[in-house]
Amino acid sequence: xxxHVSVAPRQGLNARQTETVERLLTAGVEExxxxxxxxxxxxxVAARAGVSTATAYTYLASKNHLYAELFWRHLRTHPMPATxxxxxxxxxxxxxxxxxxxxxSDSPExxxxxxxxxxxxxxxxxxxxxxxxxxxxxxxxxALGDDTPADTRPAVLEALQLAFSxxxxxxxxxxxxxxxxxxxxxxxxxxxxxxxA
Amino acid sequence: xxxHVSVAPRQGLNARQTETVERLLTAGVEExxxxxxxxxxxxxVAARAGVSTATAYTYLASKNHLYAELFWRHLRTHPMPATxxxxxxxxxxxxxxxxxxxxxSDSPExxxxxxxxxxxxxxxxxxxxxxxxxxxxxxxxxALGDDTPADTRPAVLEALQLAFSxxxxxxxxxxxxxxxxxxxxxxxxxxxxxxxA
DNA sequence: TTCTAGTTTGGACACGTGTCCAGTCACGTG
DNA sequence: CACGTGACTGGACACGTGTCCAAACTAGAA
Numbered sequence: 001x002x003x004h005v006s007v008a009p010r011q012g013l014n015a016r017q018t019e020t021v022e023r024l025l026t027a028g029v030e031e032x033x034x035x036x037x038x039x040x041x042x043x044x045v046a047a048r049a050g051v052s053t054a055t056a057y058t059y060l061a062s063k064n065h066l067y068a069e070l071f072w073r074h075l076r077t078h079p080m081p082a083t084x085x086x087x088x089x090x091x092x093x094x095x096x097x098x099x100x101x102x103x104x105s106d107s108p109e110x111x112x113x114x115x116x117x118x119x120x121x122x123x124x125x126x127x128x129x130x131x132x133x134x135x136x137x138x139x140x141x142x143a144l145g146d147d148t149p150a151d152t153r154p155a156v157l158e159a160l161q162l163a164f165s166x167x168x169x170x171x172x173x174x175x176x177x178x179x180x181x182x183x184x185x186x187x188x189x190x191x192x193x194x195x196x197a
Numbered sequence: 198x199x200x201h202v203s204v205a206p207r208q209g210l211n212a213r214q215t216e217t218v219e220r221l222l223t224a225g226v227e228e229x230x231x232x233x234x235x236x237x238x239x240x241x242v243a244a245r246a247g248v249s250t251a252t253a254y255t256y257l258a259s260k261n262h263l264y265a266e267l268f269w270r271h272l273r274t275h276p277m278p279a280t281x282x283x284x285x286x287x288x289x290x291x292x293x294x295x296x297x298x299x300x301x302s303d304s305p306e307x308x309x310x311x312x313x314x315x316x317x318x319x320x321x322x323x324x325x326x327x328x329x330x331x332x333x334x335x336x337x338x339x340a341l342g343d344d345t346p347a348d349t350r351p352a353v354l355e356a357l358q359l360a361f362s363x364x365x366x367x368x369x370x371x372x373x374x375x376x377x378x379x380x381x382x383x384x385x386x387x388x389x390x391x392x393x394a
Numbered sequence: 395t396t397c398t399a400g401t402t403t404g405g406a407c408a409c410g411t412g413t414c415c416a417g418t419c420a421c422g423t424g
Numbered sequence: 425c426a427c428g429t430g431a432c433t434g435g436a437c438a439c440g441t442g443t444c445c446a447a448a449c450t451a452g453a454a
Binding site for chain 2: 126166174184196
Binding site: 062 | 439443445
């Protein structure tokens with residue numbers, strides 16, 4: 001147990017704590033939509049949730065932790081949809097990057113905030129960073145399937161996953177929208193898979 | 198002219214101002230090496246430079262601006278070396294990603310700080326973000342050369358550049374070292390160029 | 395119903411960030 | 425040398441972040 005009570009359900013929160021956490025996270029989503037990720041403060045989130053700041057900090061180590069947690073939940077509430085049979089890897093990957101781009105563009109403030117917050121060094125963010133990273137890898141691995149020669153598969157997987165991370169960073173920096181990111185990544189998928197399908 | 202006197206030389210700083218800026222940036226590098234990017238404060242940098250905090254803020258809009266500026270200078274003091282004749286694109290790109298990885302691993306604190314700071318939204322960071330982004334693209338474009346078919350070249354360039362950005366983000370998140378990043382990217386280059394050389 | 399223990403609270407705190415300002419300093423010009 | 429102007433200063437400020445704590449509240453068990 002870290003210095004903060006984790007917000008992950010498997011840590012054994014009782015019903016009362018679970019309700020407090022849910023109120024905080026819901027308030028986080030609402031406050032983020034209302035004022036954006038820079039103007040948001042834990043105090044305003046706590047007020048919106050109807051709890052004290054001290055209670056908010058019982059569950060949220062930091063603003064970074066809040067954003068990482070919200071992003072993780074956003075990811076989990078948007079699992080990768082199953083692809084129809086008979087679709088090759090390039091198509092699956094293309095669908096995936098478009099899907100992920102839409103998921104990010106549904107909540108651009110959260111995506112940008114999370115990109116930044118996942119670079120933070122506190123232990124609660126560490127855990128979420130690992131989970132989120134693993135989820136990304138899993139989605140790309142599933143989409144890539146076994147269509148690539150086994151000797152180049154790890155490098156292809158890494159190329160795609162890094163390109164996705166890079167695109168997320170670029171969109172977060174404001175070079176283009178998260179939605180446009182999907183189109184750019186579709187072209188990248190085509191280029192990467194050209195010699196590797 | 199922004200609300201802060203830009204630290205870029207072409208903005209016409211006089212000799213006295215130029216000296217003050219140089220002292221601040223040198224102090225920034227030293228303080229970063231001494232205490233790391235999270236513990237560093239503009240106040241300690243100012244003290245190390247022998248100027249007041251208010252003076253430091255005359256030239257530096259924010260801590261983010263300081264890191265972006267230091268990173269830009271680091272890039273510029275490490276221009277991409279010329280490659281010998283007769284080297285193909287894959288080899289040039291491989292050398293480039295290794296060179297860039299070494300450049301980043303020379304100053305991991307700065308690299309991690311800059312990755313985060315370049316996500317900031319203040320105008321002084323905007324300018325540096327554009328410059329740094331353009332420098333990355335230019336380096337990859339030069340290394341890629343004309344060896345790739347013209348129809349796929351933009352996507353290949355983007356794939357490589359995004360993979361580099363993604364790797365930088367991952368290293369900044371602590372998934373692996375900046376030096377290891379070079380080896381990973383070398384494999385990625387090979388995979389991407391496989392069908393595109 | 396009472397008791398106990400865990401949860402939450404309001405308020406204060408230390409610290410950092412960036413801003414502001416009247417006064418001082420430094421330098422160039424006449 | 426005196427003057428004017430821009431650069432710099434010390435100190436105070438407002439605000440946000442995260443921590444701490446004694447007291448109050450809540451819920452479950454006996």
